[in-house]
Amino acid sequence: MLPIYREMNRCAENGIRGVLGTIIRTEGSTYQKEGTKCFWAEDGKLTGLLSGGCVEGDLAEHAREVLDHSSCKTLAYDFRDKGDDLWGLGLGCNGSIDILLEPFDPVKLRENTERTLELYESALNHETILRTIIEAETPSLKGKKWVVAPNMDHVKSGLDTVAYENEKVLVFTEKITPSPRLTLFGAGPDAVPLVNGAKQLNWHITIIDHRPSFVNTQNFPQADQLLCVPKGKWQDPEIGNHSFVVTMTHHFDQDLLLLEHILETDAAYIGVLGPNKRTYELMDRLGKKFHEDRLSRLYSPIGLDIGAKTPEEIALSILAEMVMVHRGKGSGQSLQVMKKTSFTKYLQTKVGELAF
Template sequence: MMEIYEGLKHCLENKQRAVLATIIEVDGSTYRREGASCFITEDGKVLGTVSAGCVEGDLFEHARDVLESGRARTQHYDFRSEEDLLWGMGVGCNGAMKILLQPFDPVRYPAYTNHVFQMYEKKVFCRKEFIVGIVIDTADPSTHQIGTPYIFEQDERSTPRIRNGSRGLVHWELKGVQVTLYVETVQPRPMLVVYGAGPDAIPLVQGASRLGWHVTLIDHREHALCHQAFASADRLQLISREDYGNLYVDENAYVVVMTHNYLLDAKVVKRMIDSTIPYLGVLGPRKRIERILQEIHTEQKRPIVVDFAKLHAPIGLDIGADSPEEIALSILAELTSCRNRRGGQSLRLRNEPLHERHEFVSEKVLAQR
């Protein structure tokens, strides 16, 4: 998402044309799901993906038409036929998808382009959940242009919602006009707080940033925090050694402790062990965390109840990681599996569909906005 945002920002500042492509409907099994986007510049550069490379080339041709006409449109792809020659020798996705193409032209359509950019910027940097609807079809194009985004209040009566899901198509009445909206409940970026700006934190911070996490890096060493390799972190926080055990962390944050200093690690764990954060991962051997937990038990003079759904120590999935890059990969995989409430097992052992399936039910509400 951040990559596409940077592309939108670059084109806006440099008055360059492009097209934003977003999957708005999926039927069956596809590589990406609803909400996935890519950004296609006029010279053919593609940021982000909506497929495994099956449709991006064809989308570029349709993007040209969108740029010339200045009108948003939808494009449908169906991969369910094994003899589909258009997509070349068996894509094999067994699914179909509909993609919305929105023009991004700062010169010819500055108002619309700014509206699209501001909406995407809000999606990237929001700190609270909100609902956005994009017009896909309309009974009156002069009133509600296809591709126009709207932010809705968090009000049950006047907000279009998807039953059993967070995104999909909805029939709606918008200011007296019947429209079809692509509706998405936008969540804030997941927050990752990393204690310790050592060399092995570099691939973790960089990888988490690429995966769309809001990353805060904390350390007491200013020279370590200022390393150019941590430029992708959203926030660098310099603290004193004493603050490791006192710092407030948002209750929704995922916390990774990797200071390589037992006393500092212990301060953080003692501070976080009873907090409501969903994830606390500690780098190091099992005996290390057992020693910290024993210290907590001794200091508090009471039995300590450890939430092992939250505490991950040793941290990461068991992939035989050895190098800093592999260790970061194992940690990121565990963070992702915990956030998505998956077990992290091999997909060949999964009997259910790879992606959670929701039946998108269209709703028609007569209340006007």
């Protein structure tokens, strides 16, 4: 969401029109899922992908029509069976997607533009349930957005019909989660590839160290926040439930101090660099102060087992583990293991057909 917001903000500041595309329905196997967005700016820049780059060219043509009429438009792409032949793309994805295109015009639709930016800016910092009207008898209602109360856990994502201003409208409900925030304690050279990789994922990055010669913009030009905190002191960098924390201080007593405070936060992930033995010693020093649910967020040694050796490879393994925790999916197991089972069944079926 962050790259989309930044691009929309750039266009708003420069008076550039654009079109926001959102997947509102999927069926079967698709490259992206519901809620995925892209933004096409009139100066030709495309931010985000709704497919593997296959339908974006066609979307650009429809985007011009949306801008010309200043109205929303819904597109349907069906790549199942012969439906794919209609588009001449030969994708073989065996799925279909519906996409909502919304005009973004900082001049002609200024009020709508400001409202959209306001809603998405809020979603960058707080989990947001957002509704957008897709179809309505009153044309002016199409594209209207509003936030659903965050405590309404029964609200489901996807398409649904609801009552709005005395008429039934079709809405798309999406849950927007803020981008993860990486808080890194330790600004040594081994932190550089981790920061670079996290920035490629569009994460917000805070780096904390006691050495001014290390924690600076020269070493970490991509960091969003750099804090120089004296050794042995704690400064709360606003760690919340979307925060991923890694300690790379290489200093036992400093890590002990940090962990005592970090475990009190709602961080989704707490990674401690170093072998198990060192982490067990840290836990022994902390004693039985923390309940099991607090310690369950502790990852040490950090990273997935990919045989990493270099700082860049180690950073990759750490990022892979954090993404897995962030998405709440995956086992960290090779997809090849899963593929072998299905591929074996496929071969058995083919052998059976040939025997017949």
